[in-house]
Amino acid sequence: MVATIIDGKSFAEGLRTRIAGHVARLKAEHGITPGLAVVIVGHDPGSQVYVAQKAKQTVEVGMHSEKYELPETVSEAEVLALVKKLNADPAIHGILVQLPVPDHIDPKKIIGTIDPAKDVDCFTPASVGKLAIGLPGPVSCTPLGCLMLLRDNLGDLSGLHAVVVGRSNLVGKPIAQLLLRENCTVTIAHSRSKDLPGLVRQADIVIAAVGRPEMIKGDWIKPGATVIDVGINRIAAPERGEGKTRLLGDVEFASAKEVAGAITPVPGGVGPMTIACLLANTITTASLINGLVPPSDLTA
Numbered sequence: 001m002v003a004t005i006i007d008g009k010s011f012a013e014g015l016r017t018r019i020a021g022h023v024a025r026l027k028a029e030h031g032i033t034p035g036l037a038v039v040i041v042g043h044d045p046g047s048q049v050y051v052a053q054k055a056k057q058t059v060e061v062g063m064h065s066e067k068y069e070l071p072e073t074v075s076e077a078e079v080l081a082l083v084k085k086l087n088a089d090p091a092i093h094g095i096l097v098q099l100p101v102p103d104h105i106d107p108k109k110i111i112g113t114i115d116p117a118k119d120v121d122c123f124t125p126a127s128v129g130k131l132a133i134g135l136p137g138p139v140s141c142t143p144l145g146c147l148m149l150l151r152d153n154l155g156d157l158s159g160l161h162a163v164v165v166g167r168s169n170l171v172g173k174p175i176a177q178l179l180l181r182e183n184c185t186v187t188i189a190h191s192r193s194k195d196l197p198g199l200v201r202q203a204d205i206v207i208a209a210v211g212r213p214e215m216i217k218g219d220w221i222k223p224g225a226t227v228i229d230v231g232i233n234r235i236a237a238p239e240r241g242e243g244k245t246r247l248l249g250d251v252e253f254a255s256a257k258e259v260a261g262a263i264t265p266v267p268g269g270v271g272p273m274t275i276a277c278l279l280a281n282t283i284t285t286a287s288l289i290n291g292l293v294p295p296s297d298l299t300a
Ligand SMILES: Nc1nc(=O)c2c([nH]1)NC[C@@H]1CN(c3ccc(C(=O)N[C@@H](CCC(=O)O)C(=O)O)cc3)C=[N+]21
Pocket: 049, 050, 096, 097, 098, 099, 100, 121, 141, 232, 247, 266, 267, 268, 269, 270, 271, 272, 273, 274, 275
């Protein structure tokens, strides 16, 4: 069997078209222009690329975009002051502080200061709690993107066995919550799990979110399973020229695609969905802040 390749890039384009429609409706019917502020501290070149993408796509869908690039040497107090200013700014409905931040800044303190009503990453304790008990609010961007791709590919997920490899607060834990809500049987496995290949072989749905390049091999995949590869591992690629890099997922794509029913590629799979879901969450928070019901097609 050769797997269907799940095209996250094109799904994300379609999602952004729907988002643009919701932005136009919020403007016309309610006089609301959703606004997203992105804060980046320091000069990580990877981060710069994502932040530029986020700002560009925010404007393309008709939203208000603000970008704050702070120097590596900025104090924690200055970052906290900026977050508080954005919390109080009525033109801003979403605040994202790009992680990681430099070592002298405590990310927990920064995240803890973001108003949960504007927490489009769904990183604050209040947002994580809402997600866990199913209250309306933003849903972690990467997990939401994975869920949209799964629903599009499989329809009803009820009763399917999902094995999530990885237990991070960013991806593993929230995606497990979402899949439970979809009536999946959920196993959370990780690098210390006993017989990881054996666990993954039971899965109808594999979510690979360990952050280790090509760790999950094709012979771990049950024939016909749906494989969602969240890994974004940047690897040196001297064959492409000096200093060049390429991206590898957490799944060994070449072998897995021969066995899986469907699989996301890296790049072009989950990554573009993460950014589109950030915009979707900004519609959700802008709606909730204004007492409106968020559009059901943009959330979990
Ligand atoms: N507060 C915060 N929220 C985040 O959501 C967040 C963050 N910090 N820090 C960094 C990570 C990483 N991340 C990605 C988003 C899109 C792609 C993406 O679009 N990737 C493209 C490839 C891009 C490339 O070639 O580098 C793809 O997979 O096709 C990747 C990674 C969001 N993150």
